[in-house]
Amino acid sequence: MESSAPQPPLAAAAIQIDSHLDGAEARSLAEDVLDGLTRPFKELPPKHFYDARGAQLFDQICELPEYYPTRCERAILSERADELAALTGAVELVELGSGTASKTRVLLDALSAAGTLERYVPVDVTESMVRECAETLTAEYPGLQVHGVIGDFERHLDHVPPAIGPRIVAFLGGTIGNFTPGSRRRFLREISRLLGPEDFLLMGTDLVKDPRVLEAAYDDSQGVTAEFNRNVLRVLNRELQADFDPEDFDHVALFNEQHEWIEMRLRAKRELIATVRGLDLCVHFRAGEELRTEISAKFTPERVDGDLSAAGLELVHWLTDPDGLFALTLSRRTSR
Ligand code: SAH
Ligand code: AVI
Numbered sequence: 001m002e003s004s005a006p007q008p009p010l011a012a013a014a015i016q017i018d019s020h021l022d023g024a025e026a027r028s029l030a031e032d033v034l035d036g037l038t039r040p041f042k043e044l045p046p047k048h049f050y051d052a053r054g055a056q057l058f059d060q061i062c063e064l065p066e067y068y069p070t071r072c073e074r075a076i077l078s079e080r081a082d083e084l085a086a087l088t089g090a091v092e093l094v095e096l097g098s099g100t101a102s103k104t105r106v107l108l109d110a111l112s113a114a115g116t117l118e119r120y121v122p123v124d125v126t127e128s129m130v131r132e133c134a135e136t137l138t139a140e141y142p143g144l145q146v147h148g149v150i151g152d153f154e155r156h157l158d159h160v161p162p163a164i165g166p167r168i169v170a171f172l173g174g175t176i177g178n179f180t181p182g183s184r185r186r187f188l189r190e191i192s193r194l195l196g197p198e199d200f201l202l203m204g205t206d207l208v209k210d211p212r213v214l215e216a217a218y219d220d221s222q223g224v225t226a227e228f229n230r231n232v233l234r235v236l237n238r239e240l241q242a243d244f245d246p247e248d249f250d251h252v253a254l255f256n257e258q259h260e261w262i263e264m265r266l267r268a269k270r271e272l273i274a275t276v277r278g279l280d281l282c283v284h285f286r287a288g289e290e291l292r293t294e295i296s297a298k299f300t301p302e303r304v305d306g307d308l309s310a311a312g313l314e315l316v317h318w319l320t321d322p323d324g325l326f327a328l329t330l331s332r333r334t335s336r
Pocket of ligand 1: 046047050055058062070096097098099100101103123124125126129151152153154172173174175
């Protein structure tokens with residue numbers, strides 16, 4: 001006789017989620033704040049923007065008229081996803097910094113139509129997003145397995161599950177631009193180690209263009225990006241018992257022509273001292289002093305190619321939107 005043990009619901013059987021944060025994220029925030037707010041030029045890494053509220057604000061940014069990258073990348077994907085599916089024959093899609101996976105559906109549709117899609121592996125530091133997207137995608141794509149990895153892609157790439165067949169590793173949205181040039185190449189090298197001989201990296205990069213267009217994309221008229229920027233102070237208040245008043249800071253977004261990257265900063269409107277109780281730390285800001293919260297590098301074809309080759313990757317396809325604002329590159333490990 002067959003066992004009558006209760007079976008898990010179908011959707012639950014299709015989902016596996018591993019979390020690698022277990023307090024490590026709190027430690028990483030504490031270290032980043034200790035390190036970044038005690039320097040002569042204050043700085044915090046951008047990954048701390050993305051608590052649940054930050055993730056929602058980022059989704060709103062993606063809908064803004066000034067923020068063209070999401071629209072352009074979606075347009076390229078819509079135009080070329082079938083070709084990418086045929087060329088890669090991928091049975092699985094691994095996505096680094098997956099967020100709400102809204103553009104990802106274009107790729108999943110193409111892989112599904114090609115009849116190869118088996119598994120999606122979202123990797124993101126925001127737990128709620130990995131869990132929610134696993135639930136919605138298994139409901140939207142019958143038969144799809146989702147193996148979510150909640151973790152920091154800079155520290156937990158070795159926890160990406162082993163490939164079940166040819167795969168696409170997607171790194172969309174231009175998030176690679178949020179690394180400084182040295183760590184960007186180091187990170188790309190780590191991604192390249194993740195790729196087997198049948199695998200491809202699909203990466204989105206925002207391109208160098210008129211600084212006015214760039215600055216408007218990071219300083220929108222509705223003030224959503226300003227709220228996203230200030231959100232990092234709310235994260236510090238909640239997670240480290242700090243007492244920042246986000247309204248004490250102006251949002252600043254400017255294009256650094258020398259480095260060809262956008263910098264987002266928070267500029268103190270007055271002299272102030274903030275207390276970070278969780279770290280027993282007092283932080284002094286002069287009036288007008290700035291805290292850099294993000295860089296968002298913009299690329300030329302040469303810069304993308306140079307970074308890929310330095311990481312042991314070779315370009316297979318360079319895809320842009322009709323206005324040449326954004327690029328998607330398909331690359332694979334350089335054959336020896
Ligand atoms: N790929 C999506 C989201 C981009 S926003 C898109 O193209 O629209 C950047 C995403 O990366 C967020 O979901 C954020 O939570 C995630 N992220 C940022 N730094 C991260 C890190 N160090 N490790 C894992 N995820 C990270
Ligand atoms: C996620 N990342 C690629 C975005 C960017 O454009 O650098 C984050 C962002 N910051 C302000 N607006 C959007």
